Amino acid sequence: MLLFANYSFAQSGADSSSVKAFCDTTYRIKINPSLPEYLIHYHCNYIYIEEKEAISTEITVTVCSLSTPKMIDTIHYVILGCDPLYVTSPSFKETRPEFSDVNFDGFIDMRLLDIRGDRGDFAYCYYLFDPKERVFRINQEFSELLATGAKFDYSKKQFTTSWITNNFCEGYCWEENTYGVINNHPVLVEQVISEIGNKGKLRRRIITTKQNIGGIMKTVKTDYEEIDDK
Secondary structure, three states: OOEEEEOOOOOEEEEEEEEEEEEEEEEEEEEEOOOOOEEEEEEEEEEEEEEOEEEEEEEEEEEEEEOOOOOEEEEEEEEEOOOHOOOOOOOOHHHOEHHHHHHHOOOOEEEEEEEEEEOOOOEEEEEEEEEEEEEEEOOOOHHHHHHOOOEEEOOEEEEEEEEOOOOOOHHHHHEEEEEEEOOOOOEEEEEEEEEEEEOOEEEEEEEEEEEEEEEEEEEEEEEEEOOOOE
């Protein structure tokens, strides 16, 4: 889907800040078989604000259709305090736009870089394609749930998010949430929670599985596993 990509380093300046372009990439995307192809231009600058002695990353995304030269939409935002060194390298695939159908409606959506965390991980915002208006619109629900990624099962039209609930739990404490999509809204359908519990002097791993039954999350299975502390 990549039409062309180049990385330029042309310098310009303005008042109390300096601006430097570090990526300029255009993607050719087939949103849906019923629509013409789209050109999505992804442009990045880094801005150094002398007054605050801070570097931020400025991102501008322009969208147009191959069927008309007219620009359809522009997305512009700034990631405050994001060092451009983490997004300039072509090897950093996780910082580039990603195009996939995250709400299972048959139209390709767009993932954009949102922030880089203290641990070097990235978070994202999601723009869902609106087939009526034929533009990308940011979706807060999907952005919040998918900020750090997920596993997608397109055969079931579900996605699963997971995270560690306790960093001092020797890898035993985690949670997995599986969502379906109803009327363009993510709906929790299953939840699996792993945690540590005690039975007398013995430690046990407890795995609880809950499912959405009539709109209420109910426990359907609980498994126990003894932990060898030796």
